[in-house]
Amino acid sequence: MDISGKIAFVTGANRGFGRHLAAQLRDRGATVYAAARNPATVDLPGVTPVALDITDPASVAAAAAATSGVAILVNNAGSSTGSSLLTGDPADIRLEMDTHFFGTLVVIRAFAPQLAAQENSAVLNILSALSWLTFPGIGAYCAAKSAEWSLTNALRLELAPQGTRVSSLHVGYMDTDMTRDVDAPKSDPAVIAKLAVDGIEAGDAEIIADEVSRRVQAGLSSGVAALYPQAA
Secondary structure, X not given: OOOOOOEEEEOOOOOHHHHHHHHHHHHOOOEEEEEEOOHHHOOOOOOEEEEOOOOOHHHHHHHHHOOOOEEEEEXXXXXXXXXXXXXXXXXXXXXXXXXXXXXXXXXXXHHHHHHHOOOOEEEEEEOOHHHOOOOHHHHHHHHHHHHHHHHHHHHHHHHHXXXXXXXXXXXOOEOOHHHOOOOOOOEOHHHHHHHHHHHHXXXXXXXXXXXXXXXXXXXXXXXXXXXXXXXX
């Protein structure tokens, strides 16, 4: 896909990885809608701020109605409550699902008609290496990302007939506010954003952005004994 001249819509674009994604698309010649719950927090020059809370269907509908001609949709908005499935607050667990699964689904459904109207269109869902691997202390996030991975695979099949390619980005920890308390190696979000937009341009169905994600993906074929030896 030639990004230059296309209209892109990026959720969670006011900071962190989403801001880098919006900047990459802008710098490659796209017209960019940068969505955030508070559009006043979008400070990236050359983009159009849009109010959006992906957990509120009315907000999603309003954002879709306020835009037109979107050919590239990037679902980046996320949450991380740090909740265990066994002991976490049910409201926090529900928030993870409402954000990563239901929020992503509602956004794609709302923008599907705009994407269908374009000769070529693309959706990029920002997933995680934790779509494939679960840490018990953050099981709610992992479960929501796993659900979003399944959603991505279903919608890549359902949207293909209208000419919309659905891609997924899998990445480990990035150096953003969401991971500021994580003591582990982190990727530069600017570098990962470039890889992500390269993947959109190339039409890649799956973008594996770092070595952590490659190792986890490879481990899936080895089953529970390899991924969770303590439970085997």
